[in-house]
Amino acid sequence: VVTWNSMIFGYAQNGYNEEAIDMFVEMRLEGLEPSDVTLLSLLSASANLGAVEEGKQGHGVALSFGLGLDRIMGSSILNFYSKVGLIDEAELVFSKMLDKDEVTWNLLISSYVRLQQIDKALDMCRSMRLANLKFDSVTLASILAVCSHSRNVMLGKEAHAYSIRNNLYPEVVVASSIVDMYAKCGRMGDARQVFDSTTNTNTIFWNTLLTAYVEAGHIGEALRLFYQMQLVSKPQDVTTWNVVIMGCMRNGDVDEAKYMFSKMQCAGIPPN
């Protein structure tokens, strides 16, 4: 079972969701009993694929093996239902869970943000505080996403201040969300300032400011940032290239866009 688990878990972690599910089916055909780790992998793969039947089966198997709704299994099942859009089921699981932690709350909060149910999302944040849990970097990312979406720079600034007070600011997820929030609210100066004062960076973080420049029509700044990424050896992914190519197109420079498209493939990044 441990061998099967590591196979299934490995597939699911690396985005091979179909393979993970196939492995699970094979394991059951062999007559082996899945453990909690098996089911967590299956639920994660089903959530990412939108595989409703497989995930429901996972839920059923968990129940039949008495693996109920502890905080990890419960959150995993909750994640599955919310990712496949069965929000009522997700809410039901949430209400039945006795042991909720930050992840449990974050799951429902981010679902509401995805569904644009902003008031519900913010209500959940308040309830989370009332339940004596503190916002973590993921909660803050959800709140900042609400600010980006609704162009609410006032709330965004509060979230920014909160992140500094509570030492969440060094987390790159939070820093990216803050840069994105300021940019979407039209505050490019603030976005840049946050960018420059962040030390823990990754590709998504750089992509966020790159996207902001392109959206603002500042193609020169975008290209400068793009080449600066290469200078500091920050890996560039398909999003990086998509944004730059789109920037060239918006700038009316089709030849440059085509050139970038071929450079992308030379860099070993297949188009998506």
Place this chain on the structure above:
RNA sequence: CAGCGGUAAUCA
């Protein structure tokens, strides 16, 4: 007793 395992930020 400890570890592992569940959520998250950028373009399309």
